[in-house]
Amino acid sequence: MMKRLVAAIALAALMATPVKAKPAPIEVTRFHTAQTLPRLKGAAVIVEAAPGSDRSSLEDQVWLAAVQKELFASGFGSATPGAADAVAEVRVDREVLKRERQRGPVSVGVGGSTGSYGGGVGLGVGINLGGGPKDYVVTRLSVRIRDRRTGEALWEGRAENREKAKAKEADPALAAPRLAHALFSGFPGTSGDTITVK
Numbered sequence: 001m002m003k004r005l006v007a008a009i010a011l012a013a014l015m016a017t018p019v020k021a022k023p024a025p026i027e028v029t030r031f032h033t034a035q036t037l038p039r040l041k042g043a044a045v046i047v048e049a050a051p052g053s054d055r056s057s058l059e060d061q062v063w064l065a066a067v068q069k070e071l072f073a074s075g076f077g078s079a080t081p082g083a084a085d086a087v088a089e090v091r092v093d094r095e096v097l098k099r100e101r102q103r104g105p106v107s108v109g110v111g112g113s114t115g116s117y118g119g120g121v122g123l124g125v126g127i128n129l130g131g132g133p134k135d136y137v138v139t140r141l142s143v144r145i146r147d148r149r150t151g152e153a154l155w156e157g158r159a160e161n162r163e164k165a166k167a168k169e170a171d172p173a174l175a176a177p178r179l180a181h182a183l184f185s186g187f188p189g190t191s192g193d194t195i196t197v198k
Contacts, residue, residue, distance in 0.1 A: 027161065036155065063141065141176075
């Protein structure tokens with residue numbers, strides 16, 4: 001009986017061992033028009049935090065640098081603020097979603113019966129692979145490229161994903177380049193379409 005119990009618990013613990021998770025996919029949506037696209041080609045752009053953002057935040061600087069890198073990789077040029085053709089305004093929203101506590105990952109139940117026929121002991125093992133409560137971080141990166149002189153929006157896009165709060169990919173140092181790369185992948189993208197980038 002004891003051997004069966006120990007073996008069952010060991011099996012349950014093995015099955016409950018978490019598998020290394022892959023980074024969560026990123027949903028990307030872009031908007032532009034046939035009239036604005038020609039004005040983006042080869043344009044010199046500066047990158048700024050969107051109005052209302054904390055422009056002195058060190059975390060914001062991580063996102064601005066990630067967007068700037070992808071803009072240059074997409075064919076944009078650089079310029080001083082007064083000489084730029086366009087301004088890329090960057091906004092980042094991060095929200096923590098709380099999950100209610102769940103029951104433990106492994107539960108063991110022992111049941112017995114007596115009598116001369118069919119007597120014995122039954123062992124049941126229940127496994128909840130969900131584990132304890134998990135918090136998630138939802139991150140949304142939004143970029144608007146506008147004409148510096150007129151303020152007209154030339155291109156807009158957003159990239160969003162949800163990572164476990166304790167996952168390394170939730171850290172801005174890793175999230176910023178991932179979301180920025182997904183957002184500008186295949187720039188300018190198909191207007192209005194939402195794609196998933198893994």
